[in-house]
Amino acid sequence: MTRFRPDLSDEPAVRLDGVSLAYERTGEVLTEIDLVLRQGSFTFLTGPSGAGKSSLLKLMYLAHAPTRGAIRLFGRQTHELKRKQLAATRRRIGVVFQEFRLLNHLTAFENVALPLRVAGQKSDQYQNEVIDLLRWVGLGERVDAPTPSLSGGEQQRVAIARALINKPDLLIADEPTGNVDPEMGRKILRLFAELNKRVGTTILIATHDLELIREFDVPVLRLSDGLLVRDVEYGAAE
Amino acid sequence: MSRRESPLLPVADAREAALFFVIGALCFLAALAALTTRGTYKAAEAWGAQIEGDITVVMRDTDRRTAEQAADQAASLANVFEARVLSREEVEALLEPSLGPGGMPDGLPIPMLMAVQADMAVGDPSEDINQILEGLGIDGDVAGNAGYADNVRGALGVLRLVAMSIVALLSATAIAVIAFATHAALLARRDIVDVLHLSGAEDRYIAGLFERRFWILALQAGMGGAVAALMVTALIVFTGSGSQGVESQLLPRLSLDFWDIVILLVTPIVAGLAARMAARLTVLASLKDTL
Numbered sequence: 365m366t367r368f369r370p371d372l373s374d375e376p377a378v379r380l381d382g383v384s385l386a387y388e389r390t391g392e393v394l395t396e397i398d399l400v401l402r403q404g405s406f407t408f409l410t411g412p413s414g415a416g417k418s419s420l421l422k423l424m425y426l427a428h429a430p431t432r433g434a435i436r437l438f439g440r441q442t443h444e445l446k447r448k449q450l451a452a453t454r455r456r457i458g459v460v461f462q463e464f465r466l467l468n469h470l471t472a473f474e475n476v477a478l479p480l481r482v483a484g485q486k487s488d489q490y491q492n493e494v495i496d497l498l499r500w501v502g503l504g505e506r507v508d509a510p511t512p513s514l515s516g517g518e519q520q521r522v523a524i525a526r527a528l529i530n531k532p533d534l535l536i537a538d539e540p541t542g543n544v545d546p547e548m549g550r551k552i553l554r555l556f557a558e559l560n561k562r563v564g565t566t567i568l569i570a571t572h573d574l575e576l577i578r579e580f581d582v583p584v585l586r587l588s589d590g591l592l593v594r595d596v597e598y599g600a601a602e
Numbered sequence: 603m604s605r606r607e608s609p610l611l612p613v614a615d616a617r618e619a620a621l622f623f624v625i626g627a628l629c630f631l632a633a634l635a636a637l638t639t640r641g642t643y644k645a646a647e648a649w650g651a652q653i654e655g656d657i658t659v660v661m662r663d664t665d666r667r668t669a670e671q672a673a674d675q676a677a678s679l680a681n682v683f684e685a686r687v688l689s690r691e692e693v694e695a696l697l698e699p700s701l702g703p704g705g706m707p708d709g710l711p712i713p714m715l716m717a718v719q720a721d722m723a724v725g726d727p728s729e730d731i732n733q734i735l736e737g738l739g740i741d742g743d744v745a746g747n748a749g750y751a752d753n754v755r756g757a758l759g760v761l762r763l764v765a766m767s768i769v770a771l772l773s774a775t776a777i778a779v780i781a782f783a784t785h786a787a788l789l790a791r792r793d794i795v796d797v798l799h800l801s802g803a804e805d806r807y808i809a810g811l812f813e814r815r816f817w818i819l820a821l822q823a824g825m826g827g828a829v830a831a832l833m834v835t836a837l838i839v840f841t842g843s844g845s846q847g848v849e850s851q852l853l854p855r856l857s858l859d860f861w862d863i864v865i866l867l868v869t870p871i872v873a874g875l876a877a878r879m880a881a882r883l884t885v886l887a888s889l890k891d892t893l
Binding site: 426427442450451452467468469470471474478482491 | 605607608610612613793794796797798799800801802803804805807892893
């Protein structure tokens with residue numbers, strides 16, 4: 365069975381119109397964000413700690429609803445989606461969380477397979493795919509390793525493999541190089557760039573690692589005090 | 603060959619062990635209370651039926667032989683189990699509370715008393731006994747316990763109501779505690795709910811995982827409680843089977859008949875359903891807070 369995919373050639377993967385987000389405790393963290401991520405684009409999001417990078421990503425991977433404004437994902441207004449449609453939309457988004465969010469009682473293989481499993485697939489359908497992906501991120505020898513036995517860098521790569529296993533249309537990564545050495549960080553970002561180039565996955569990466577960003581000729585957005593600005597010093601102009 | 607999949611929820615931890623104990627203990631108490639209430643019901647029924655069926659016939663100015671003829675005729679009635687004339691010693695024993703232990707004065711005229719045990723379910727034999735007395739020319743009165751039995755039945759009704767209320771209250775408390783403990787155990791698993799949710803799992807899928815986990819946990823704990831209640835009841839039935847006398851009739855009649863077994867079987871199922879429902883509502887409520 366083939367998944368139905370509407371023709372979105374004219375639709376951006378992500379579109380935010382006047383989006384603001386306020387938390388009960390801390391007040392407004394994002395203000396009037398307008399943003400378009402074209403399909404197949406590769407974008408960095410940067411800014412100082414507390415600028416609202418993670419909050420902006422959370423809006424995009426549907427962890428929160430905006431306080432004001434509208435979010436359009438893959439051509440659909442998110443606030444119009446029913447809960448089942450929201451779940452289906454989440455399956456089109458791969459997320460690498462800053463804190464990994466791996467399930468400690470599962471192995472590396474089982475963590476990577478999680479999005480397929482919750483979508484109803486059986487292990488014989490996906491096991492080769494999962495193992496191949498784990499090999500691709502350099503964990504071919506750690507397939508059945510329990511999560512707590514993995515190093516920080518290995519856990520990061522398991523989290524990346526989990527985000528990619530569904531062949532997502534949109535990949536969102538929050539500080540994906542935060543827990544690895546610069547060489548591994550570079551390798552991970554190259555891996556994302558390759559994915560973007562070969563498969564056309566739309567990628568948004570939040571990072572404060574400006575040295576790494578400098579190596580990629582892609583647009584960089586900067587968040588500052590909850591406001592989104594184009595970074596003129598780093599990255600390429602759109 | 604496909605790989606073995608670990609459960610998406612981790613194995614039970616200390617919180618769930620505590621929940622297991624709480625559910626088991628509550629099921630034990632609830633099952634025991636239900637069995638005791640049934641026993642009380644049965645004792646009340648038996649006691650009430652016995653009191654209602656006791657009829658005393660006072661026969662004045664007649665000899666023992668005529669009185670025994672009346673008793674024989676009464677005993678042949680279809681709704682009479684037993685009819686017999688009381689001996690003088692038995693009558694004296696009955697009158698002792700009124701006349702004291704010194705014995706009856708020799709000259710005191712004592713009426714003959716006939717004790718009749720009737721089957722009131724078939725019908726009240728008082729009228730037939732009156733006719734027997736008339737036929738034998740005996741001046742007598744038939745004194746049934748109907749009025750007294752009504753009072754006893756009223757008291758037993760209150761007793762039943764209290765017992766039922768206790769069972770209902772205990773069951774409601776057990777269900778509420780199970781629901782609350784399940785809710786608390788689930789909140790500790792919030793991180794897993796979030797990961798599954800953001801991985802694209804539907805609400806029903808996530809709720810189903812927790813429902814199954816807590817249904818099995820509560821079912822096992824409930825079975826443990828029910829088995830413990832069964833053992834205690836069996837012990838009481840076994841050790842208490844030799845009790846005799848009036849006082850034993852006032853005690854709950856614990857037994858292990860069909861309906862008692864039904865109670866023991868239903869207890870873990872109710873516990874399981876309560877935990878399952880609590881798990882479902884808790885997960886769905888926590889997901890409702892998310893987008």
